[in-house]
Amino acid sequence: MSGSSYPYHFIFIVFIKGFIMEEILSALVGAVNQVLWDYLLIYALLGIGLFFTLYLGAPQITKFGEGLKSVFGGLFSKKDKDDKSLSQFQALAVAVSAQIGTGNVAGVATAITAGGPGAIFWMWLSAVLGMSTIFAEALLAQKYRVVSHGKYIGGPAFYITHGLTPKIGRGAARFLSGFFSIALIVALGFIGNATQANSIASAVTIAFDVPSLAVGIVLAVFAGMVVIGGVNRIANIAQFVVPFMAVVYILCAVVILFEFSDHIVPMFNHIFTAAFNPEAVLGGAAGIGMREAIRFGVARGLFSNEAGMGSTPHAHATADVKHPVQQGMAAFVGVFIDTILVCTATALIILLTDANLSGEQGAAVTQFAFNKAFPGFGSQLLAVCLTFFAFTTIIGWYYFGESNIRFLFRGRHLGIYRALVLLAIVLGTLGKVDLVWSLSDMFNGFMVIPNLIALFLLRKEIRAIYDDYLAQKKAGRDLSYQYEFHEFHDKQ
8 A cells, every 4th residue: 555655645745845845936036026126126216217307307297298299199190101110109009008907907906905095196106207217218219229020129128238338338238138138028928928818817707707728728819810910910909909998998987986976075185195194094003104105006006007117118119200209208198098097097996986995905806896886797897808908918018028039039939939928828827826926026127127227327318319309399390310220130
């Protein structure tokens, strides 16, 4: 009998060791995230946002109206566009498709339950400051973009390499750009897409009783059909789906505003009071202080709009504009749409229905709110919204990863990358992903570090591009910019 029990004994030992290893890894990742996000990156991201707001004269405020006009004014106009680029609106749609995801549903809910209603105020503040950061990112992405396979590509890896080489040397610049690229591919292409798929599967399974694996396979098939067509197909999907899903979601919030109209004034009082004095709203027993309100509000806002993370510049680099500043303005319009409109819609839905007091966590809080506001079909409605949100994030993040695969391998291994992303989507729908979410947070943090270093060291280049734009506008000249196309050889 002892011999026959050996396999079971072995399996038991392997299981225990696996569990212990997972516990150790989880503790290690948690410790790294605590350093990155509690003490370092939140303050660094807020600081860089404040710096560029002051350094550039608050373009996100002074040029906001001009940005809206630039993005939406020529939306339906017919004009010739070369095959190398996307339109300004298409590039914005790809960027926003990546920004609006589960963070807008689950992230906001977490911010409110962990940081109280006051977290929403700090989320708004981080968004306003982040608009100047993303403006700077888009300017650099435009300036240092290259041509690959007949298409414009760009992003932090490109502006780190070409922009920082004269300042810190080629070796150091290549190290930072390589570090960024690997972190992004892991954080967004693989782990991030797995978590987005998991969120879709969870919502669809609860709402429609569809097996998670079936959801994963269907997601992978649809994602594969989109991404195989390259950035143009991604853009064509995004420019229709993103506005539609955002409008539907915001309309849900408007309906709830009317349904719970007597709660509106107390709710805004709670937000502003709790931002500075949470105890006055929640009571001391809640254990939420001003530090928690700031931490969770800022962190979830930054996670959602991705300002400073270096992800959306990949989309903005592809835009066909006369001057980089035009795409910079499109970039901060994207943050406005993501955080000020969509995240605020989630916050209103939760706070007006008192879903934050339900005892639920994450996306379940928002689901509780939808069920209360729309009895009988609220869960299904949110599942559909979340599916669109997360699916467009998947195809956007895929493209950001592809740009960095092209940077690292000069056009090789794209097929392997594509297959691994689709596999990650399927696997992501299976089981709990608490550790995977934590790993995603960690690699997101690793992306931020080289990107912020580059933004600060290239601040004079950013200022020069903006000053050139202002001078041309003041002189009443037609906008133009002398782009620097850097050599970039693809290998098949």
